[in-house]
Amino acid sequence: MFVHLTPSANAPRIRRSGIRAVSHGQGGARGVYCFPVLPSYTLTHQWLRELARFGGRGGLVAVHARLDDAQPVLVGRYADRARNAQVTVPAAEAVRRIAALADPRGWEVFVPRAIRPAELHRVRAAPQVVGWRYVPDAHGTRPCTCYGCRVRGGYGSRRLLERLPHPLDGPPPPVRVLLERVAAAGDPGDAATLREALHWFAMRRRGPLAQLARLAAHPDPAVREELVSAVGRWSTPGVAELLDGLADDPHPDVREAVELVRA
Incomplete structure (x- = not known):
């Protein structure tokens, strides 16, 4: 049974x-x-x-x-x-x-x-209070707030992230600050600065797609790949069309990134 x-x-x-x-x-x-x-x-x-x-x-x-x-x-x-x-x-x-x-x-x-x-x-x-959460013996263990471990929308998740910010994964800077960094990077823009900004944008459910779409033509394939990872899960209108264009990117890493976000 x-x-x-x-x-x-x-x-x-x-x-x-x-x-x-x-x-x-x-x-x-x-x-x-x-x-x-x-x-x-x-x-x-x-x-x-x-x-x-x-x-x-x-x-x-x-x-x-x-x-x-x-x-x-x-x-x-x-x-x-x-x-x-x-x-x-x-x-x-x-x-x-x-x-x-x-x-x-x-x-x-x-x-x-x-x-x-x-x-x-x-x-x-069945009673709703039986069993463990997260992993067995998790009670009393300091929770991890990295992007991979945290649960979006979970009870108390926002307070937990504010109390125990992760050094690499947030909380992310405001959108206004990130867009200022993207603009300050220039045109086509410093690749390292743009990739860092896109890393933070990836933690959002929606974002300013119109201001970032130009990065699909950036000469560095690492920036284009990071763009796919950042916007691929967004619910913002226009994401599907942007991914359609990047699906035929000349660099294989960018094409693979599109396949992963669409899997």
């Missing part, structure tokens, strides 16, 4: 059609993440608080599914996924390995297919 945690809005569809294979696992496989039902309620639902940070409104529900003992699954710690260190074993062996661990926090099971309606056991509400 395994439990899959999902937003409550998905419950009617799951009862009707099962759990879709929409998650990406090790090696790019598509399937469903779950965890064995253990004697400990807390360990069984250990991922709840972490997933609830991204689970949307209405909280999460616990979907119990019974899989065949011989069903191949991937099992390992979350961190093993990036190293391709999770191993393929039968479902029964995955349960045995996790149940035998002294501390199974951070472990996960990945089923490389959809879970059919006939395999569902029940769908029930």
Whole structure:
């Protein structure tokens, strides 16, 4: 028996059609993440608080599914996924390995297919206060506020960034200051100054695209590549058209940067 945690809005569809294979696992496989039902309620639902940070409104529900003992699954710690260190074993062996661990926090099971309606056991509400957040034992550890670690829009994220500013990743200077630096760099402009300004612009959700679009013609490909990284995720109108032009850039690094932001 395994439990899959999902937003409550998905419950009617799951009862009707099962759990879709929409998650990406090790090696790019598509399937469903779950965890064995253990004697400990807390360990069984250990991922709840972490997933609830991204689970949307209405909280999460616990979907119990019974899989065949011989069903191949991937099992390992979350961190093993990036190293391709999770191993393929039968479902029964995955349960045995996790149940035998002294501390199974951070472990996960990945089923490389959809879970059919006939395999569902029940769908029930789950308390929203069980489990760890960020990583096991994160409580009491100084949080990292670098661009890669911080969560945009998270509870208290702005106060945390102001209290513990990262030396390289912010908080960024105001837009007015950054535009002054871009203008002071000249035309076409000093590459190092422009790349530093674009680094800060990359931390925004929207930005002054019209004032930066001229950098798409900068002679230094590193500036053009940094421009792609800065504006590629913006919701500002005109970003798609700018990326269309840079997708045919003569330098391969710039073209690769466009592919990455569009992936």
